[in-house]
Amino acid sequence: MYEVDARGLSCPEPLMLVSDALKSHPGEKLKVLVSEPHSRTNVEKFVKSRGLIVLVKETGSEFELTIEG
Structure with a gap:
């Protein structure tokens, strides 16, 4: 899994x-x-507009989005 830290x-x-x-x-x-x-x-809207699946997990004040096609 590739990670993007933004x-x-x-x-x-x-x-x-x-x-x-x-x-x-x-x-x-x-x-x-x-x-x-x-x-x-x-990011969630961008990914969904490309037909990909995104799962969001909130951890404290941060978010982890897992994107799969």
Whole structure:
């Protein structure tokens, strides 16, 4: 599983990192870590718009998104 650590980053940086990871690791499960609620929402919408499945787990004030196709 490939991991993208976007904690502490503001949009659009998390989206750009996720987009790059999806291109460079096609078909591989991704784990994305974000610390901002709006980043979580934006990444979730972005991934779903591409027909991928996203599972979200909230851990304290951070979010872990698992993306699979």
